[in-house]
Amino acid sequence: MKYTLVGYGKMGQQVAGIIESSDEHEVHTVLDVDAVITEESFAGSDVIIDFTVRDAFLANLPIMLASKVPVVVGTTGWDADMPMVRQQVAVAGASLMYSANFSLGVNIFLRTVREAARMIGPFDEFDIAFSEQHHTAKADFPSGTALKAAEMIVEVNSRKKTIVSQLPTEKMINPDELQVAAIRLGSVFGQHSAYINSEFDDIVISHTARNRRGFAGGAVQAGKWLAEKHVSQPGFYTMDDFLDEVFG
Numbered sequence: 178m179k180y181t182l183v184g185y186g187k188m189g190q191q192v193a194g195i196i197e198s199s200d201e202h203e204v205h206t207v208l209d210v211d212a213v214i215t216e217e218s219f220a221g222s223d224v225i226i227d228f229t230v231r232d233a234f235l236a237n238l239p240i241m242l243a244s245k246v247p248v249v250v251g252t253t254g255w256d257a258d259m260p261m262v263r264q265q266v267a268v269a270g271a272s273l274m275y276s277a278n279f280s281l282g283v284n285i286f287l288r289t290v291r292e293a294a295r296m297i298g299p300f301d302e303f304d305i306a307f308s309e310q311h312h313t314a315k316a317d318f319p320s321g322t323a324l325k326a327a328e329m330i331v332e333v334n335s336r337k338k339t340i341v342s343q344l345p346t347e348k349m350i351n352p353d354e355l356q357v358a359a360i361r362l363g364s365v366f367g368q369h370s371a372y373i374n375s376e377f378d379d380i381v382i383s384h385t386a387r388n389r390r391g392f393a394g395g396a397v398q399a400g401k402w403l404a405e406k407h408v409s410q411p412g413f414y415t416m417d418d419f420l421d422e423v424f425g
């Protein structure tokens with residue numbers, strides 16, 4: 178398969194390395210910030226992988242959708258724009274997969290956190306909070322992965338109703354608020370933890386990325402899956418759609 182990479186920074190370069198080390202894929206085109214991106218930029222590609230920044234992704238999206246080349250989006254920070262993006266994909270009759278985290282290990286971690294959050298739901302004595310750590314070059318916070326984890330927790334635990342990433346300066350956190358804390362530290366690739374506390378227990382569920390290859394490899398696999406889906410079922414997909422097929 179032929180991949181066009183939009184964004185050739187830390188992740189774009191990792192993705193290129195994964196593709197070039199495989200015997201079934203090739204990098205067709207690399208488009209970074211200086212590129213003048215048109216529909217023709219994607220001619221001949223089987224799939225686009227976008228690892229840029231929020232504003233760039235949103236600006237390039239109409240052109241990428243018009244190209245009718247399936248788009249894998251790893252860029253985070255645009256959760257608030259999700260409804261608009263979903264509508265653009267539907268109107269264009271295109272295919273897009275978004276995941277805040279393409280790492281298989283992280284997605285196993287997320288589903289583990291969701292199950293723990295579900296099990297403590299009926300028991301008021303258990304509280305839960307979440308934190309993430311990433312490198313100091315990360316432009317958005319909290320991480321898209323942390324926001325995804327928080328959404329999964331709120332979905333299954335009715336005692337948590339709102340997600341807060343900034344604590345108020347002069348009042349206590351409410352019991353129905355799920356705190357998501359973020360630390361920017363050195364060159365941390367990505368560390369996510371769920372903390373569960375009761376009078377008798379401390380439970381910590383954590384994932385630490387040891388490099389960026391887990392993210393990049395997952396994005397390339399997602400690209401192959403999306404390109405096949407696009408033929409008969411174009412649409413908006415997430416990593417859950419891909420994993421539900423894999424996990425069964």
Ligand SMILES: NC(=O)c1ccc[n+]([C@@H]2O[C@H](COP(=O)([O-])OP(=O)(O)OC[C@H]3O[C@@H](n4cnc5c(N)ncnc54)[C@H](O)[C@@H]3O)[C@@H](O)[C@H]2O)c1
Pocket residue numbers: 183184185186187188189208209210211228229230231233234237250251252253254276277278279280317321392393
């Ligand atoms: N989904 C995942 O698994 C995953 C994993 C890691 C990072 N991310 C996300 O991916 C994004 C990129 O992360 P990164 O560490 O590679 O960042 P980075 O800053 O190293 O790379 C971003 C690249 O985008 C380029 N860019 C900026 N504007 C552009 C434009 N208009 N057109 C084309 N390219 C443009 C920059 O020049 C840079 O090379 C971030 O949003 C990050 O949160 C997602």
Ligand SMILES: O=C(O)C1=N[C@H](C(=O)O)CCC1
Pocket residue numbers: 253277278311312315316319320321322323366367
């Ligand atoms: O390095 C980053 O930036 C990462 N961003 C994603 C996020 O925002 O969750 C995935 C983890 C690494």
